[in-house]
Amino acid sequence: MTVPLRAASYFPAPRSQRYCSQCGNVLTRRIPDDDNRERDVCDYCGAIHYQNPRNVLGTIPVWEDKVLLCRRAIEPRRGFWTLPAGFMELGETTAQGAARETREEAGAHFELGELFAVIDIPQVDQVHFFFLARLTDLDFSPGEESLEVALFAEADIPWRDLAFRSISTALTLYFEDRTRGAFGVHSRSLPPGVAAPVATVPSS
Secondary structure (H helix, E strand, C coil): CCCHHHHHHHHHHCCCCEEECCCCCCCEEEECCCCCCCCCEEECCCCCECCEEEEEEEEEEEECCCCEEEEEECCCCCCCCEEEECCCCCCCCCHHHHHHHHHHHHCEEEEEEEEEEEEEHHHHHHCCCEEEEEECCCCCCCCCCCEEEEEEEEEHHHHHHECCCHHHHHHHHHHHHHHHHHCCEEEEEEECCCCCCCCCCCCC
16 A cells, blocks of 8 residues: 555655665674674675764754754654754765754745754764754745744743754853854764653753
8 A cells, every 4th residue: 555645754765775775685783894893794796784873964044043943743752842954965065964954844034044053963873963043034834744933932842842853952052152152163073872862951
């Protein structure tokens, strides 16, 4: 049975596979010659199927003293708030991907700024990149992956309802830099957390 497109779950391609994409034979999980870690190897045609971290790209869109957030319409964490962000597509730069995701999820018009934060999440094989962005008007609307979009002052950020720890980390760094009056480029690595990606409330 064909599942309707809008009813389908959204998820990246599997991180491991059973069959070789080159010849169709069953793969073996082993350490190839001249390597130092296990890979999916085809012992029939010799293909080695490498897996690499996935890049997630997003922005921190700002209007005056407020930040634009999107409430997710898809899993994981449907109904929770997030910055506009998503997986990098082939053939685009990190800046292009961040801008595309912001247009798709928030329908926003903006000027893209500098890279602001790089957040490593090795336990899920991802790296999250966030760019600063300045909204040029208040004409924004939710895309297909958002239930709603709204502007929040720092005091009104729904910290306990943020979708992912990378979002709360990026927002915390943003408000800290805004308070001191200068924005830098930040690098953070998130340690393994609880099973669900529960956002943490920054200390005051």
